[in-house]
Amino acid sequence: MRNHVGIAGMGIYIPENYWTAEDMAKMTGMPLEAFTEKIGVLKKPMPGPNDTTSYMGIMAAKKAIENAGIDPKEIDVVIWDGAQHKDYLNWLAFTKSAYEIGATNAWGFDVESMCGSRIVGLELGKSLILSRDDVNTILLVSGYRNCDMINLNYKTGAFLHDIGAGGSAVVLKKNLGYNEVLASSHVADGSFSEDFVVPVGGSKKWPVTPEDLDKMWFHITCDPNDFKERLGKVTMKNWYGVIDRALEKSSLTRKDIDYLAMVKIKRSAHYEILREMNLREDQSFFLEEYGHVGQNDVIISLVEGLKRGRIKDGDVVLLVSAGGGWTWNACVVKWGKVTE
Template sequence: MNVGIMGIGTYIPNNYMTAEEISKKSGIPTDVIKEKFGVLKKPIPGPKDTTSYMGIEAAKNAIENAKITPEEIDLVIWNGGQHKDYPSWLAGLKVADTLGAKNAWSFDMESMCGSMMSGMEVARSMMIANEDINTVLLVSGYRNGDLINYNVKETSFMFDIGAGGAAIVLRKNFNRNVILGTAFKGDGSFSEDCVVEVGGTKKWPMEEKDVKSMHFVVRDVENFKEKLKEKTMPNFYYVIDKSLEKSKLTRKDINYLAILHFKRSAHYAVLDELGLNKHQSTYLENFGHIGQNDQILSIELGLKSGKIKDGDNIVMVGAGLGFVWASAVVKWGEFKG
């Protein structure tokens, strides 16, 4: 039983922050922002761009791309950011109601910036297990940039964070753009290394002074850096190789890599390790990191540029703070397997 991607969609706000503006806020030289951080500009939310709104707009585009009606959707899974319109709130139900997906139920889930691949596996598993779930909409909105303080230098690796939305329509027994395999790896030793220390139940009730502390911090900078250096790239390659293995493919079969945005040197190091060239991926230097939306944005840009063609094997890969590494392999175009 196959599960294929019927349609994809993204939403990018009209407002941007340039490398020069990031430099001014952070004190980091503009050329470092552009070359090392790999950000020429990044989208930031406007007044209307709540987390759910950006997901809804992306979902509209995905539904149009899939050429279906909202009434055909059986399940809406919100796999966007936890930083939503309201605390302790289900964004997916808002999405379903606004779209007119009156036959769908919904739930919210997240594995941070690995959520798109996690959502694909959850949706696929649920469709295989349930006769009455045939069409699933994955929806993500993301604006964790609200939780970044440019004066906190130890979180500079997050200064590329932008805002936007992405969505996928998945259908059971749809023999195009088929999900071949997924793989995941988690490491909870990172779970409290980089957090927003106020606003949760560990610091409740909030005090007036806590408003100024509503941003990410790294608690033990040297230990955090050492663990990232030791574990990040090996775990990226682990999930890539495992998802390929489950798809009965190898690295030589990769045609396009849809990877999250991170520093420029890391992006090209991954391409080198996998034996790929720069035309087999898209570096998101004009968008920065939009969380779990990066892979769908990369695929959309890859299709528009002609980098992705029917018959290509697409590897999607990302990592979510906490940490979860996630990968999925999609056979683009008609599936003949």
């Protein structure tokens, strides 16, 4: 059998705490329909007192390890591909994760590509496994609670109001024999790099002052209408571009797609992409009861798709995401037994 990398196990962690669309409508004074229809969120998970960013990733990692049926000591590399808003500033989450799960033989690193990080993690994990004789098993682990940095009174950023909290993890193995990770594709546009940021707490605005605490949330730092117009002009083009390139590199076409694991976006855009891909609604899962949990969205969608019988052996699964700043990402996975 040819060398390949397969997904051996997955796990997700979702906090027990939720904010409903009704809750958020009351908090903001916005119409309920703005949440349920336009933004497309019925409820979103919010962190409890113990739900640090690393804790949520670690809980998901334990589930993924159990799902894969492996001993944590088999893990050669741990890649933290979760949020950069972690338990502490200037801190490695992969070491904490490896320690807590018992991956005593693993080295690793933290990687960041905002909400595209999980697809980047799949690319890096696959590349490491195929390029090194001493790496056979990799754990990707992610926690996310950027909801801490969302201001519900910032109406200009209403598209962010579905951001919640949670974690996910994936176990990758060399020559697993099933659930093969095929090709990925990525594109970036740095013209947006400083248009959408938390403007305090970084080296550009240091030291932090007491007044800064009231600004520690995501802002659009340029003209909001210009920002949305510029982003709208390139987003679908870039998504379709990375989708088509990932499929082409996998020797596939759009007609081969069986399931779309899509990052949480507004309802109308999600269904627009399904129509463009000529997919039915039951060939995806809209995350209206999860909200946007960052890079974890694509794994939550995979888990839900499997649970609901929407993904079966032999299916071509397309993972699609994007990250603020701005990146667009796609990865193809062939679910089920690997064929020559």
